[in-house]
Amino acid sequence: MAAQPRNGKVTVVGAGFYGSTTALRLAEYDVFETVVLTDILEGKPEGLALDMNQSRPVEGFETKVVGVGGGSYEGTEGSDVVVVTAGLPRKPGMSRMDLIETNAGIVRQVSENIAKTSPDAVVIVVSNPLDEMTALAQIATGSPHHRVMGQAGMLDTARFTNFVAEECGVPVSSVRTLTLGSHGDTMVPVPSRCTVEGKPLADVLPADRIEHLVQRTRNGGAEVVALLKTGSAYYAPSAAAARMARAVMEDSGAVMPVCTWVDGEYGISGVYLGVEAEIGRGGVTRVVESNLSDDELAGLREAAEAVRAKQADVADL
Numbered sequence: 001m002a003a004q005p006r007n008g009k010v011t012v013v014g015a016g017f018y019g020s021t022t023a024l025r026l027a028e029y030d031v032f033e034t035v036v037l038t039d040i041l042e043g044k045p046e047g048l049a050l051d052m053n054q055s056r057p058v059e060g061f062e063t064k065v066v067g068v069g070g071g072s073y074e075g076t077e078g079s080d081v082v083v084v085t086a087g088l089p090r091k092p093g094m095s096r097m098d099l100i101e102t103n104a105g106i107v108r109q110v111s112e113n114i115a116k117t118s119p120d121a122v123v124i125v126v127s128n129p130l131d132e133m134t135a136l137a138q139i140a141t142g143s144p145h146h147r148v149m150g151q152a153g154m155l156d157t158a159r160f161t162n163f164v165a166e167e168c169g170v171p172v173s174s175v176r177t178l179t180l181g182s183h184g185d186t187m188v189p190v191p192s193r194c195t196v197e198g199k200p201l202a203d204v205l206p207a208d209r210i211e212h213l214v215q216r217t218r219n220g221g222a223e224v225v226a227l228l229k230t231g232s233a234y235y236a237p238s239a240a241a242a243r244m245a246r247a248v249m250e251d252s253g254a255v256m257p258v259c260t261w262v263d264g265e266y267g268i269s270g271v272y273l274g275v276e277a278e279i280g281r282g283g284v285t286r287v288v289e290s291n292l293s294d295d296e297l298a299g300l301r302e303a304a305e306a307v308r309a310k311q312a313d314v315a316d317l
Contacts, residue, residue, distance in 0.1 A: 006033045006063060008249050011076040011118065013110050014085035015039035015067070017234040018126065018241075020048050022083055023065060025242035027052055030061035031249065036076050042069040079118040081245045084137060086110050087127035089232040090225050096129040096184050097310075104317035107133045111140030119143075122248045122283040125150045125259075126241050130183035134259050135272045135311040145261035147283040152183030153257025153274040154240035159220040160189055163213045168196050168204060177201075178257060179217060180274045180296075181303035187274075188299040189214045190292060244279060251281040260284045266297060268304045272311060275300075 012023045015037050023037045037045040049067030056062065068075050076082070087103035090096065107127050114121060123141060125134040125148065134150030141148060156179040165172040174197045181188030191210055194201035201210060216223070224233040247254040255278050262273045265287045276288040292300065 006031060008032050008080040009034045009036065009076075009078065010081040010083065010245050010249065011036040011038060011079040011121075012083045012085060013038050013114075014087070014127075015041065015045040015048055015069075016085065016089070017231060018089075018238055019083075019085040021234050021238035022085060022126075022241050022245075023048070024052055024055075025238055026245060027056075027063040027065050028059055028061050029242070029246055030063055031246065032063050034064050034066060036066045036068060036079065038068045038071075038073060038076060040069075040071040045069045073113050073117045077117045079114075079121045081124065081248050082114050082118055082121045083124045083126065083241050083245055084110055084114075084133075085126050085241075087133070090128065090221070092226050092229060094225075096221070099128050100132060100310075100314070101317060103127050103129075103133060104136055104314055107136050108140045108317070111137045115141045115143070121147070122281075123148045124241055124244050124248075126237060128183075129310070131259055131272050131274070131307040132310050132314045136314040136317065138261070138272070139315055145263075146285070148261075149244070149277070149284055150183070150259030150272065150274075151237065151241045151244055152259050153179055153276075154243060155237050156183065156187055156189075156217055156220065156274075157257050158236055158240060160194075160213065160217040163216055164194065164196060164201065164205075167209060167213060170196060178276070180257060180276070181300055182274060182307045183259065185218065186299070186303035186306045187218045188296060188303055189217055190296050192293045192296060193290065247279040248281060248283065252279065253285070254279050255288050258284070260287060262287060262304070265289050266292075266300055268301060271304050271308045273300070273304050273307060 045067035049065040052065040127133040138148040160177040178190040178193040196204045
């Protein structure tokens, strides 16, 4: 059997738990030629890359992992996709917005380096606060809006799906959920698009339990942070970011909930927001509008206004 062709280079910026787990997931897909892991620390990404490469014979993948430390971008040149995980994680009691000034400086610097070394890359931002950092990365790279997106909806939807499956005692594969809006307090879970074994969620669970799961989804990251005491979630977030990167490289046309530029859809314009979008080689090929209930649409528009003001501020950070 002929080996499958591998192509393209994906760079992951930041070799913390999130970045290193993302790099390993991307390598284990065995569809990329190279995965580059970079960090400001000297030695850490190189050591992680060496360790990951030594897992190749066991796991049976050929993708080469390259580590680049000391803040260098040498070896990342011409990346097809760049995943930005750089920045400080939350501590217990912190909101995502508490990180805005510190992480803005980091994300701006990273984005300017990406613009120099991989000007045609599709950029996937995962640094918090997510919606604001995605907007900042687009400004700082100067890339067209469709080539810069943020990972949030995939993660929030996965959390919602997992909570519903556990509540109903069914396999996660039999549950479909969706969350839109911002990655934070104005997250908009979409119960009208949620099903359990094909049945509407409202037919399976009472309204108060659905509301409880919605609230738990909104607080999904904080719940993990509070339990860990140090650091924040990375297994589910890295799975979501890696899937987005793969959809770009494979030009799959997959429809995923992501943070992208909305310009006219849902009557909302000029803001980065969590919506469903079709993902392809150039990034977001189109925003997919779906039928929302009046309440859900109102929630989405409210989320847009909440993040719009903060996104205007990041231009100066």
